[in-house]
Amino acid sequence: MSQHTISPEITFAPDHLGGTKRIWKTFYLLSILTIFELAIGLTIYNIHKGAHPNASLVLAFKGLVCILTLAKAFYIVSVFMHLGDEIRNMIMTIVVPLALFIWFVIAFLSDGNSWKNLRNTDAGSKPDTHLVAPAAKEPGQKD
Amino acid sequence: MSTTAIPTGTKWWNGGRSPFNASYGKVMMWYFLMSDAFTFGAFLISYGTLRFSENYWVDPNHVFSAFPFAEGMNLPLSFVSLMTFILIFSSVTMVLAVHEGHKMNRKAVEKYIFWTIIGGLAFLSCQAWEWTHLLTHQHEVWINGINGAAGHVELWNTTVSHNPFGPEVTINGHQYATPGPVAFGSYFFEITGFHGFHVFSGVIINLIMYIKTKMGHFDQRGHYEMVEKAGLYWHFVDLVWVFVFLCFYLI
Amino acid sequence: MSSAVSLQQASHTGHDVDHGHEHHQSFISKYIFSQDHKTIAKQFLITGIIWAIIGGLFSVLFRLQLGFPDTTFPFLEDLLGHWAKGGKISPEFYYALVTMHGTILVFFVLTAGLSGTFANFLIPLQIGARDMASPLLNMLSYWFFFLASVIMMSSLFTQTGPASGGWTIYPPLSALGDASMGSKIGMDLWLMAMAMFIISSLLGGLNYITTILNMRTKGMSMTRLPLTIWALFFTAVLGVLSFPVLFSGVILLLFDRHLGTSFFLSDIVVAGKILPNEGGSAILFQHLFWFLGHPEVYIIILPTMGIASEVMSINARKPIFGYMAMVASLFAICILAFLVWAHHMFVTGMNPFVGSVFVLLTLLIAVPSAIKVFNWLTTLWRGNIRFTPGMLFSIGFVSMFISGGLTGIFLGNSALDIHLHDTYFNIAHFHIVMGVAGMFGMFAGIYHWFPKMFGRYLNNTLAYIHFWVTMVGAYFIFWPMYYEGLAGMPRRYYDYANWESFKMFGGLNEFISVVAIIVFATQLLFVVNFFYSIWKGRKVTTLNPWNANTLEWTTPIKPGHGNWVGEIPEVHRWPYDYSKDGQDFIPQDVPVGENETRH
Structure with missing residues (x-):
């Protein structure tokens, strides 16, 4: 057992030695996902502008955006909020x-x-x- | 900070230690955020419920197509993408601050918290501009005559109780919008307002963190865990925005 | 939030040093703004008792109206002024009374008064912690509750009276300020009080969860926790995840009331005038309300289940039957609580298909509930029972839980519910299974842990009178209501004498009212006993008066802040080693012997 600097409940000093590379990688990933989402948003806009908007196509694109959003949420929670680094019980x-x-x-x-x-x-x-x-x-x- | 490999077979649940190897403050913050997720969840789900109960819903590309200093141009989704990137970037600076905190690097923590605060303020300013635009920008709306009276055109802005984004009609060769679903404006202002309030309180918390870092409180204490907890809150605000962005601007 | 957490943390590291001995504290920091979990528990308890007296008194007042609709009581005018002109309660005030009775008993007594008391008191003592994880937030939890109490109380004294739309505050009655007297300022105060209340329960709940997870003493694994702690843990989880949804509903309702939105309003005509609101749905509010409202009834009943399990095992001198099954059924109830909310709304215009899914999920609750009942009965079976007042109330709790719970199976069917909804059948059901059972569990807890709280015993004779009158009286009050409800008598009517079909229940209503007054008077007897015994009761002279196993009885008779004088004891066994290996009981901190049989 090492230092109990933060709190007596912590048994093992957590590992924080990783660099900032992972953070920036996640940032690029989130940006790309967002740009994707925007592209889909504009596609939907253009479909709506047409004479006969294809309802099921729009629905499919909207479903795709929802999935992309969940992916973004996953990366924010697991990397930025470090939930992925916590032990399994907590996750x-x-x-x-x-x-x-x-x-x-x-x-x-x-x-x-x-x-x-x-x-x-x-x-x-x-x-x-x-x-x-x-x-x-x-x-x-x-x- | 030295690293201790966690031995396999550690009896996490046997008492005398945290089963999560985390301080109570951090655990409490996580559960608070979970509970706050249910507040936002309830807002967004009730928004979805009313949206599902309407035959017609507002096209977001039509509503959010303005950009500051670009009057009259049709730029769908552009301003909100700016806001989204501001928030994501402030999240990055926050996580960098937490990272530097682990290394007890006070100067770097100060720098990154400062940029996070700037990002938060920039986001709030954007939101202020967007609200002002919606509240003041007027559209022509065709109002039906009631009981045989003739219909007429009015100028409508977007508020919590009415908005000009209903289906379009053609009257005498002119295209007019009709009154849009009331719930759109109500929920837009209510949810983005509630989110904005969270951003605002996040800025206040970060400001406190900045001052405390500058005064060396965390160096005296020997750890920057408080910055980590503030960071959790800030990321949560970003997380909520991801869903607000989805529900109001994209679909 | 965050800054408060960490401020506390700073003082927390110094905890172990300070807590062994008592400091000289001023009266204010010791009894009023105290951070000691035991004092906070007593504050919750006494505030809860005051609320219970008020809420009970309200029920007596409206029972007077229901039992004696044609009689006038001049003293009512002295008491209530313009609300009871000529000694007869006005219809507006009748509805306000019903509303406040529900609000007070459900939220202020059986949620804050019950969880607030026993979670605060028992969690640190039974898991072996010096205090809650964050004593500061714990103190704030009480003071937010106090603030909520003050706001709610002040609504009783406004010109237009307190909220009167029922404790479920359905719109449009609650959303339109002009809908009734109680929809004016009283409703705003109600909403603000609830917002404060939700913050209080959130601060409390987060503390309970983290304390149970992080602060257990060495050896206190999760499977060695007393069932009280398990029950309080799930209660806190329910509160933390469901109250925010009501918070959302409250905020949306405030918007509808004051900012002209239409979340819950649509197509409303008032006095021939069409209101501009459109597009909202009143059912949406009901969904949001019951997403809290259903977990809320488990927030009330789970702690009492835990208390009853603990008290029954101790006083039957037997291990609790099926410990893991008890924990699993608590967990199952906790999960199901979130999935069944719309069974309160079968006939409101909800999608009937979704309704039938809710029927299925609702009836599933019968399984864990039955497991618990059988385990309580088998715990009693062939036990060496001591009929202490706490034990009697626990057994009474089981009786109420069975008889009230079984009628829940009737109501959980959407087809039967078409006939039974909003009748006295429903009233009888939830009063027995939630109200009376909840109060019984609370009484059991108070009688059992009073010696630990105040270092004195309650008077036993008064306690037995209290139990028997309440037990018999509660059935006399609510059992006839099943019959009235089956006959179709609707709830929330001001005067049943005006309807030909309900005239025949006049005598029965009168009977119920008389018993209700007697039972209420008996509760006052308990209050007298409670306050008398705090100062004048028989003193506790042994550390462990009930010969119980749990850790709270290893502390001094009147533990100071920090609970244990020396080291916190380590735990070596589960808390239910009663009548084992020829020993009457083996406390949790006794190491396991070499030749001991495993449980």
Whole structure:
């Protein structure tokens, strides 16, 4: 056992000898990921500008951005916040509770989607006008 | 600081030591951030929920297309990319400060914390400009007439209770926007405001760290762990921005 | 946050030096702004008791209205002024009473009063630590709670009265300032008080978690922790992860109230006028609220489960049955708590498909709950039971948990819930399983650890009267409500005599009200016993009055700040070695003998 400089609870002095190379590498990685995201954002913009935007293509790009964002989050947490350097016990106690977000997101968003359907169909009493036909809109008519 | 290899088979959970080989302060900071993640998570998820409940949503490229000193030019996503890079770069300077702290290099810690504070202030200034732009920049909006009254055009800015980014209509050959989903403006100002408040408190914390470093408090104490904890907070702010950037600007 | 943490850290390294002996401290630093976890625990307890008296009194007031809707009570006008003109509680104030009763009992008594007391008191003592990880944040946790209490209390004295939208503060009642009397300043104060409360529970919870993880004494591995500590650990996890979501909801609600946003409002017509709000959803708030609200009921019940396990094992002179199963079921309940929130919202207009997933997850809770119940019963089985007041309340807790919990299975089915939601069936369910069971666990804890807290015993005769009247009375109050609820009697009505279908329950309501008053009076008996015994109770003369194994009984009778005079004892065994190898009990700090049988 070596110094207990920081706190008596720490048994082994942590290893901090690494250089700054890893930090800069992560910075470049995050920058590239961000530039990628921006490129996709602009692609979506251009798809929307077209006459008939391809909805599923847009959705695919949006899914891709979400994955890229999660990758960025991973690098920030694991390198910048040094969670990757902590011992496994600690990593697990931080990461596992975040899994609660999965059901949190699914339940909330699917309920939001259901409110839209209820609104569009008057709680199921009429067909969804948004799905049936792109009805010719009156001038000035709001959705 | 000398390095001790951690022997395999160490009984981490047997008491008398931290099972994480970390001080309570750092563990507490991590769990605080986890709890704060649930605050932001709840905001962003409820934003998503209302967005899912709408038939039409605002196109971010259309809203965030302005840049300071470039009036009238259509530059989608450009300003927010600047903000994102500022924040990422301030994260790098922060992690460098923590790194130098481990080596007990006071001058370098001072330098990097200083640049982090500058980055935070730059980000806040950008946000101030963006808010001002949204709150003051007006668009023509076609308002429907109610009960047979004729529709008319109004000039609308973006606030928490209305915004001019609804679907476009063509009236008498003119293209007009219609009122956009209210929740867009509400959530935009609420969430970026809450994030901005976190950035602001992060700047304050870093300022305290800067002063304490300059006064040599950490050298007396023999370690720079406090800078490390401030760094955790700062990176968390950056982390939240990654998700705010995704939810409001990209998709 | 960060600066506070590290300031504390500086003093922390000096801890071991200072703590062995008592300093001469001023009254203020010893009793008011104290950083000693035991003093903070007592502060939480006494504040909680004061809140419990107020909250209980409120229930007596509205029970008067429900039991005797046609009678006037002139003393009510003296007591409440314009809220009870002519001796009859006004409808507005009736709703305020119901709301405040729920808020006070759920948050201020059974969350802060319960966790605040026992987590603060037991964690350092039972894991073998000098104090909490950060005594300063611990002190701040109490003072934020105090601030929340002051704000909530002040709302009782405003002209328009306290919040009156129910303790769940659903919008639009809570979001529109003009919706009712209680939606005005009372609602703002409610929201601000809750924000303070959330900060308090966060500071407390972070401290509890880190203390349990980092500050255990040598040999106190996680599987040697008493079940109280496990329960308080999971409670703190629940609080730290779920309260922030309510915090978000509170902030959004404040925006809706004051900044013209429409997070929770849409398509509302007030007095023929269409409000400009659109696009929001009231159900969204319910989701956010119950994402906290459901873990919240486990925040209440988990500590009492831990207390009951500990007290029952000690007083049955038997090891707890199935220690690992008990821990695993606590863990399972903790996880499931986050997955089932929307079973409070089956009939609110939520997506019925998502609802059916919630039914499945909800009914899963029956499994760990049943494991716990069976383990408590098998712990009692063939035990050498000492019927101390703490033990009686623990057994009462199990009884309440079974009878209240079983009706939860009815309510967890979305189909049955269509009939039973918002009826007295629901009232009876959550009052028995959460309210009464929670209070029973708290009483068990107080009776059991009072000697450690104050160095004196509570009066046993009064305690037995307290237990039996409360036990029988609680069933007399809430059991009839199941029948009323099955018959369709809805909750939150001001006067049931106006409805033909509920007139027949007039006599039953009267009966419930009379019993409620008797039970409330008995609680006052407990309060008298409590405060009398602090100064005049029989003195504790032995270190270990209950012959228990856990570490708190190795401290001096009245431990000072720092708990142990010399070294902190090392731990060599689990805390449930009762009636083992011919010995009545073997404390945790006794080394394992050579020929000892393993548990």
